[in-house]
Amino acid sequence: MRRFLLNVLIILLFFSFQRILAQTDLITNISSPVGILLYQEQLYFAENLEGKILKIDINSDSATPIEVASGLSKPARLTLKDNYLYVSEFGGGKISKLNIGVEKPTVKTITSQLDRPDGLLIYNNYLYFTDYGTGILYKKNIENNSLPIIVIEGLKGPRDIKLYKNELYISESSKGVISKINLDNASQSYKVVISNIESCSGFLIRNDHLFVTQRYLNKILKININNLNTETILSNIKECVALEINQEETELYIASYADNKIIKYYDAKLSIEDKPFEKKLLLYPNPVQSQIQFKNLSNLTAYKLFNIQGQQISKGELLPKQTLNVNFLNPGLYFLKTESETFRFIKQ
Structure with a gap:
């Protein structure tokens, strides 16, 4: 009888869930994590209030974070090119870079006199970045010392940015929308593609699906960018601010700013299109x-x-x-x- 009840319970669980849901803490007792970036099985993350960049081996069950750099002013988002890690310093009004290929990297400022820089990415040797305070999307050639160029003005609290199919997507947290611009279009016009996403912050896009954090609603949404079908895949993640995904697209890493930890969420069908x-x-x-x-x-x-x-x-x-x-x-x-x-x- 006990075995029968166990099998019934398993079957009920199977038909109640549409995908595997396994959520664990990858690392706890860290300080206000914001930006996260996965590179060669190492998860790099920014401790916002401590002013540090650290890394951890995602394959180890008991890995200790290793300090990569310190002395930054409220580091926020991260991006990478040719072993150089680029960091937006939200509190210092600048963007810096460091070579993670050496044991003790030196932090170098590449542009400054910004307000509150946040999201950043690199495309065709240009560093694109948002300034949360001024509502501007900039680009800067990383091959020389030229000044940043304004791409878009009038954004409402721009946070994260991601590239997908030659289009740059922007989360506008104050407006609750995701906008996009075609980087190969000389007109540089942009448009809102998804609206009514309150307190949207970090996000990523895979297989025509957008995964977006709602920081102050403590939720993560999955949105089909073609038909806008929306579902909540995780909730009760306190101040979830950033996302990263592994190469197999089965593990989602989530920075919880308020809980001072990074969460690993496993879903075997995380970004597979439903066809x-x-x-x-x-x-x-x-x-x-x-x-x-x-x-x-x-x-x-x-x-x-x-x-x-x-x-x-x-x-x-x-x-x-x-x-x-x-x-x-x-x-x-x-x-x-x-x-x-x-x-x-x-x-x-």
Whole structure:
């Protein structure tokens, strides 16, 4: 009877959730994290009030943060090019850079006399950055000492910026909108593409989906930029201000400014487009006791198997008409990921 009730509970959980939801604290007891950036399995983050840049190994269960630089004035967002980490110093009115390829990098100012610089990115040797205080989007050639050039004026509390398909997206926190501009268009006109996003701050875009933090609502939204379908994927994240995603697009890293920590959120289908009509490979039976079978498996297919905590259990390759033995698994919910599909199944 107890085993039966356990299986019923697992099945209910399976059909209640649309994707794997596993949220853990990557690191705690840090000071007011803002900008985060993932590079070569190292997560760089800015401690805003401490004026520091630190890094941590995302693959270690007990990694200690390593200090990269200190003495900055309220560092905010981060971006990277050729081993140079660019930092917006919100409190110092300037943007600096440092070479993370050396053991003790020197912080160098590349532009100053700004108000409150925030979001930044690099495109075609130009550093684009927002000034929250003046509502201006600037660009500056990083190959010389030229002064910044105004790209857009009149923005309302511009925060983060991201590049997607040659278009630069801007979160305007005071207006509650996401705007965009085509960087290859000489007219430099911009338009609002998503509105009614109160206190929008950090965001990122993958596969035509925008993930955006609502800082003072403590939520993270996922928005389809084509049809504007919107869903809340996380809530109760106190002052979530910045996001980063891993290369496999299965782990989302979230800076919680008020809780002084960085959260890791695992979702095996985090940014996969929902196009059921394109899905040809099928898995059955589900739930399964011992052997998984596949329909429409026509080629050699690599796979990875994950548990509900997002930990990889095994990997291998499947041949047409081959079955997968899962006798070794404990009862529970699991995820099988191929290059193009992610399947959820219950092991009884």
